[in-house]
Structures are given as structure tokens and as C-alpha cells.
């Protein structure tokens with residue numbers, strides 16, 4: 001039974017796994033917000049969210065948007081609503097023209113407010129080059145009290161780029177030379193009080209997070225499309241030292257899309 005009742009449209013999706021309680025039409029907001037996301041307390045829960053075509057492509061014409069549908073966008077909004085921080089690689093920010101996170105729709109926003117969290121998650125970007133346009137949409141705060149995006153970089157980042165971003169972002173060194181250490185990034189986010197980090201890609205950053213054993217959950221949307229081509233899979237990088245096992249936790253379906261939640265570790 002939903003805990004909050006507001007004058008907003010509730011769009012249900014079908015739960016197809018597990019089926020022990022019978023396949024039911026549910027509002028993902030209730031489901032996602034009731035799921036437990038707790039680590040041992042030393043670092044935040046890291047939730048990776050990606051969409052791929054049925055043949056594994058993560059982009060169509062260079063971006064992920066063409067793979068998605070309405071239910072996927074709603075689920076992404078719901079997942080964003082439970083995040084303290086959205087972590088993303090700079091190539092994704094550039095390819096997808098990232099904006100500052102918006103206020104989640106009404107019910108998700110209410111859930112945030114009642115749990116004492118800020119209205120919107122904070123954006124955190126990983127970049128060695130700092131090749132980010134300081135006038136880009138991601139640097140335009142939605143609310144006057146919003147903290148600026150975090151930019152995690154390494155000591156070798158160009159000074160001129162640091163200077164140009166210093167007024168619109170908090171630039172943090174988390175590695176030496178040109179290599180950001182994702183372990184330091186997650187540790188820094190823990191120190192800032194982040195409880196849930198939503199890792200939105202791209203595949204290169206995903207690979208590093210998984211290789212470092214820092215991912216607790218994968219939310220994978222499988223789009224009902226075959227696209228061919230050479231687009232990256234959800235992890236891009238060398239074969240992992242050992243495959244990361246996944247436990248299927250639940251599957252939702254809407255309009256041919258599958259929304260799979262896996263747990264790692």
C-alpha cells in the first residue's frame with residue numbers, strides 16, 4: 001500500500017520476478033524506496049544504473065537516449081531521487097549534455113524531504129582533462145542553496161582548466177598524474193556523508209568501480225532493440241581479474257523493457 005498519497009499520476013509497471021507474491025502491478029517509487037541499501041558504514045552504497053539494447057549496446061547514435069522509453073526515464077528519476085550523489089564520467093557528461101540534477105517529481109520529492117535529505121542529489125564528475133565548459137547546463141544550479149558539482153581530478157590536471165572551473169565547481173584531487181583513484185573518490189564521498197551514490201556511467205568509469213569492488217547494486221534496463229555496431233557494453237575495460245557475480249533481486253517490465261535489479265558481493 002503506498003505510504004504517500006498526492007495528486008500525481010501513478011504509473012505502474014509489472015513485477016515479473018520474483019513471482020512468489022504473484023505478478024503484480026506496482027509503482028516503482030514504493031518498491032525502490034522500500035529496498036534496503038546499507039553497507040558496513042565505511043562507504044556509501046554504490047548503485048550502478050545503465051540501459052543497454054538487447055544485444056548489449058549502451059548507445060545509439062552516440063548517446064543512450066535512443067534506447068530508453070518513458071518507464072525507463074521514470075525509473076531513472078526514481079533512482080535519482082534516492083541518491084545523495086550522482087557520479088558520472090566526463091565523457092558521459094559531454095556526450096549527454098548533463099544538466100544539474102532536478103527536483104524529483106512530487107512523491108519522490110516528498111520521500112526525500114521526509115527523510116531529511118536535500119531536495120536534489122549532488123552531481124560528481126570524474127575528469128583528468130577538466131575539459132568541461134564552465135557555462136554548461138550542469139553548472140547552473142537549480143536552487144540558490146545547491147552546492148556546486150564536485151569534479152574529481154588528478155594532480156596533473158591543467159591549471160588553466162582548474163582556474164576556469166573554480167567558480168562553478170568544487171575541484172578535488174583524488175589521484176596523481178592523470179589517474180583518478182575511484183577508491184579515493186568513494187572515500188571522499190563517504191566523508192561528505194553520502195549514503196547512496198548513483199553511478200550513471202559511462203562504461204569506462206563503471207569498469208573501474210566494479211574492478212575496485214565498489215559496486216553494490218546494478219540496475220540494468222534491457223531495451224527491446226537490436227542495434228548492432230560497436231557501441232560499448234556496460235563495462236568497458238580489460239577482462240576483470242575474476243568475474244563479478246550478480247544475484248538477481250527483481251525484474252520489472254513495461255512496454256517490452258526489462259528493469260533488472262542485481263546485487264553484487
Ligand SMILES: NC(=O)c1ccc[n+]([C@@H]2O[C@H](COP(=O)([O-])OP(=O)(O)OC[C@H]3O[C@@H](n4cnc5c(N)ncnc54)[C@H](OP(=O)(O)O)[C@@H]3O)[C@@H](O)[C@H]2O)c1
Pocket residue numbers: 049050051052057058059062063064088089090091092093095096126127128129130131154178179180181182200201202203204205206208232236
Ligand atoms: N546506456 C547507458 O546507460 C549509458 C550511461 C552512461 C553513458 N553512456 C554513454 O557512454 C559513453 C561514455 O562512456 P565512456 O566509457 O566513453 O566514458 P565515461 O566513463 O563516461 O567517461 C570517461 C572519462 O571520464 C574521465 N575518467 C574516467 N575515469 C577516470 C580516471 N580514473 N582518471 C581520470 N579521469 C577519468 C576521463 O575524463 P576526461 O576525458 O575529461 O579526462 C575519461 O575520458 C557516452 O557515449 C554515453 O552516451 C551510456
